[in-house]
Amino acid sequence: MSTTYGYTGKVLRIDLGSGEVWTEDTFKYKDFIGGEGIGYKILWDEVPAGTHPFDPENKITFGAGPLCGTGVPCSGRTTIISLLPTSPHHGAGSSHMGGYFSVEMKYAGYDSIVLEGKSPKPVWIRIEDDKVTIEDARWIWGKGIFDTMAMISSQMGKEAQVAAIGPAGENQLNMSVIRTGTSHSAGGHGGVMGSKNVKAIGIRGTGSVKVADPKAVMELNTLMDQIIGANNQMVAPSHPAPWAEYYSPSSRWTGKPGLFWGAANPPVETGECYPEDVHSIGKRTQKAVFDLGLGAEKYTVRMGGCAHCPIRCHSQLKVPQLEKYGMDPYVSNTCMGYASPRGVMFKGIKEFDGNGEDSSIVGTAIGATLADDLGMWCNYGQIGRDVKWFYEKGVFKRVLPAEEYASIPWHLLEKGDPRFLIDFYNRVAHKQGEIAHIADGAAWIAKRWGLGDDYWDAKENKLWTRGGYPVHHSNESAGQVGALISCFSNRDAQNHTHQNFIGSQLPINIQKDVAAELFGSPDALDAPSKYTRMNEYKARFVKWSLIRGRLHDSLTLCNWMWPMHFSPLKSRNYRGDLSLEAKYMTAVTGEAISPEQLDRNAERIVTLLRALNVRSMATTDLRHAHDAVNKWIVTPDKDKEGKVIPQFTPGTIQMEQADMDLGLGMVYKQFGWDEKTGAPTKSTLLELGLGNVAADLEASGLIPA
Amino acid sequence: MGSTKDAVQEKPAPKTQSRRDFLKVTGVGLATAFAAAALGCISVDTRDGRKVKVWRTASGAIIHDPNLCVGCRRCETACTVRNDGKGSAYISRIKVARNFNYGPNGVTAAYAVADGQHGNFRLVGETCRQCSHPACGEACPVGAISADKKTGARVVDTKRCVGCGACEDACPWGMATLDPETRKSTKCLLCDGDPSCVKTCPTGALAFYPWEEAEALLFGTDAVSGASA
Amino acid sequence: MNEAEARLSRIAAIIQEASEEKRLCPLSELAGRLNDNSQGFADTKALLAESAPEEIKVMRGKADDYYFMEALMTEAYAIHLFRLAERNLLRLIAETTRDESRIYPRPTLLAGFLQQPFLISQKDLNNAVDKMLGSRDYSDIKLVSASNGDKFLYSEKHLNPNHAQALAEWAAVGEKENP
DSSP: OOOOSSSOSEEEEEETTTTEEEEEEGGGGGGGOSHHHHHHHHHHHHSOTTOOTTSTTOOEEEEOOTTTTTTOTTOOOEEEEEEOTTSTTOOEEEEEEOSSHHHHHHHTTOSEEEEESOOSSOEEEEEETTEEEEEEOTTTTTOOHHHHHHHHHHHHOTTOEEEEOOHHHHTTOSSBEEEETTTEEEETOHHHHHHTTEEEEEEEOOOOEEOSOHHHHHHHHHHHHHHOOBGGGBOSOSSOOTTOSOOOTTOSOOOOTTOEETTSSSOEEOOOOOTTOGGGGGGSOOHHHHHHOGGGGGGEEEEEOOTTOSOOOEEEEEOGGGGGGTOOSEEEEOHHHHHHHHHHSTTOOOOTTSOOTTHHHHHHHHHHHHHHHHTBOOTTTHHHHHHHHHHHTTHHHHHSOHHHHHHSOHHHHHHTOTHHHHHHHHHHHTTOSGGGGGGGOHHHHHHHTTOOHHHHHOGGGOBOBTTSOBOSSOTTTTTHHHHHHTTSSSSOOOOOHHHHHHTTOOOHHHHHHHHHHHHSSGGGSOBTTBOOOOOHHHHHHHHHHHHHHHHHHHHTOOTTTOSOOBOSOGGGTTBOOTTHHHHHHHHHHSSOOOHHHHHHHHHHHHHHHHHHHHHHHTOSOHHHHTSOBOGGGGSOEEOTTSOEEOTTSTTOOOOOHHHHHHHHHHHHHHHTBOTTTOOBOHHHHHHTTOHHHHHHHHHTTOSOO | OTHHHHTOOOOOOOOOOOOOOGGGSTTOOHHHHHHHHHHSEEEEEOTTSOEEEEEOOOSEEEEEOTTTOOOOOHHHHHHHHHHHSEEOSTTOSSBOHHHHTTOTTOOOTTGGGSSSTTTTOOOOOBOOOOOSSOHHHHHOTTOOEEEOTTTOOEEEOTTTOOOOOHHHHHOTTSOOEEOTTTOOEEOOOGGGGSOHHHHHOSSSOEEEEEHHHHHHHHHSTTOOOGGGO | OOHHHHHHHHHHHHHHHHHHTTSOEEHHHHHHHTTOOHHHHHHHHHHHHHHOOTTEEEEEOSSOEEEEETTTSOHHHHHHHHHHHTTOHHHHHHHHHHHHHHHSOOOEEGGGGGSTTTOOOHHHHHHHHHHHHTOSTTTTEEEEEOTTSOEEEEETTTSOHHHHHHHHHIIIIIHHHOO
8 A cells, every 4th residue: 555644544444233344445535634524424425314323323433634643733632423312303413532542543544433333242442553353341331431441451551542431321321421531521422332332442553644744744843832822722821921911810821930730749830931932831721720720739730631732731630638539539631521510519519528628629520530430421511500400490309200309419419518429420320210311411301301491591501502502602702703603513512713713812902903814804803792793704703613623623633722823922923823734734645735725625524514414404494493592692681670781782792683693694605505594505515526415415305495 | 839839849969870881891991982982882802702892872861750741742753753754652762652541560450549641640751761781782683773973872774774673672671662664673863962852842841961960860769760660 | 342331231231130030120229239329320321211222121110210121021011010119009900900901801800919920918909999999090990790709890991881790700700611
């Protein structure tokens, strides 16, 4: 086989029903870039409409892209693509995990791994370079993910990277994860693995990913050093610093003199973290104090994160108090992994023995570890809001059998005792009782438990559409830009392109200048909480964000860092470089590609996902069937006196129905979709080279008139 | 910060415990040793009639600090993209991946509190020690490993390397690695004096030390490098 | 090198040293370090005004003049230090608040003044804010609280009350729930 650059050239296929293992040529999917794009293409071509996510006919792809494994900054993520069990129409979706899995997969020789069928008994998949076997998993079935990984590594060797499900995935909870490493969870697809009777994939790769122009890659890495910021590509520090013109307390660039990894031995000072200093990039983000407060400094052993990423956004803690709860003291997590158990403990957290000045950190660490071991997904924090709503509104009391209700230690929740989390997560993950259905996801639980408009339309529940997923950088992030981005997926939007833009922490004028350069007018971006009505430029911003999101999930680059809109350096006029993805693609693969061409390929993926939704919803009218937001989003706020605060006045971020309708149409137009329905038109599909998609949809009468 | 600051432990100052005893080889005078330094490596006859190789001391070595390492493994690709034109953990001349999850000892029942990401978060990276008497070089049957004229690093001449794996078998630290794709040996070559891994490290966990200090850090009684395991 | 050049280079070295230590170099310190008499003091000031190299910047206060090296310290940071050096807490807090309400825009977290480089004591901060909120000179400065109790100041010249309230609530609570 001739040398391939960036791509390993092989997609690994495993039929669990027949036990057959084979490979196919990656390059037949090249128009879909890699990762997420290949996953959607496989769903379109091979998984028929109406397939249940847990049917053997469903397929699940573990995807990496051409940049993964080459050391390009922030290129360690794995995109997992399959039908989504939480989606009421079982739409297609991706879940993502960081860590080291995809890099190992590529070093073993595979750009993607596709599982199909269903094994007759529990198995795990063992991959050692070109040796692929399906192994008996009865000895690990039922185990938590931490032990599962250790047990598999005891068989494969300590170098193996493992992706596994816990009891939640085995029990086919809709809200379950596939996890790799100690804290990298892909939410939403654990049950798909479980339905196929696959406990884990273990990989060991001794090969490589070849680079066409190593010198160019190294030069681009040097350029990146001038551009990369802190977590979420924030480029100003959280505090006034002698080197910085700007700062913001909201910044994740928290490293500074006097702030330590306090539990390192000896403690490590994060220090000044000058933006020119390559050797402190990994100290810029002291994420423990950002996620958990200043009290977490003394528990911080170090920061961690993903393969080939200098920005370390996972904090690694030693919390000795955990031993009181029979747990090991070492905890690793980030962001929502910490925030969601805190959400479940909505009455606050207070340790049972009264010693806990750091109760909140201890309780959070307990919850994060439990959810990670059991393999539960929080639906981006929805589980906490749901517990609160169902408890306070009497839903639990109404729907749980009396005996079950009485057996749940609500008094611990009331007191804020984190032992409630131990009971709660175990019940749900092991599918014990009616309460476990809380993990069906909002759309299904609303049907099962008869939840009405009050549930969907309550602002505090933060549910975006009847698709059952919540806000994730929605209307609070650049107004209609974030709001519209949240309408196009089948789960929380997981799009950080716009969030990293507004989260740069730079003054609004600089952001508006860059918005003007990119989208044609500074009006593409409103200042936070000071919104104006929809305009064409915002629609371009939405299109840009969706395209780059798909691009990164396909390359695979971390969309929580990329694209590089800004730089921390005044000498660069704070400008990043938005052609870096294309430059890296060119250097790595040896085939010159422009940013426009690359974006066009990603646009194909956006439209393919759109077509998948038309197919799974069996209607062209996505505007009403898929994209319609819940009422709370388009209802004006009221002030303390009950007076309406009109939309588009400073201080409110509420949207307006007519404005959202206008916005949807503008975005449809940007993508060449039917402006009335939002479905892809035949001509757009043909222009994107999606002729087979057009033909399939036409045959089903799903092309807009 | 209070308590943790008070508890700061000073990094032990390097104490040199020289194992650089090659000058003691009988029959080898200082002049010969200087010649060796200039030429990299020569063979000399000992008084009792044996043939021994005399190696020029390396200019230094790369040391990994487990307390600072955040496990991004950018060093590994920095090494292999520069030197091999590809990303790879297996042939990287600095080894972080292999101890990453469970530490140097591998999985044990106590993995949750042992070294590694799945334990106490201590990441033990391993670097080439540029040994005084490099087992890799001594074992090579075709003389493909010699001391680099500029850096003194023990480097592989890939044109001469026959891919027999003797160096890999010989290295007591498990550093020399046969590239399964090229069937050539890979080992740390100090990148012409400007190690790519060191330049890339985002926390300064990797540093190049001149030989005297490196030797103390790697082999001294107060060795701080994880590589001394 | 003539005498003035030598003197200037000595001055530059002292200013650079201060900037490296993340502090401003007051003229009074320069004079002290150079053992200036009153004539020398005036000379130093004049010398700097006439022939200071481009990278040396000055901020003129009521009590003193302050110098810094732009390559080592941004003007934004120097302004914080300048306001601190001038020892007018009310002005420091108000001007910082006005700047942030105007530039970013955002309300200013009160607790930020307890941190570097301000390091104002809680007691002094409370007193200053109490005084400021009743003072005519600072009538544009208002206080707003988030639901978790975090307190912020903002300038009404640049932010309206609803806007400030929303931004404060997001920074204190919303952001943490939506990471």
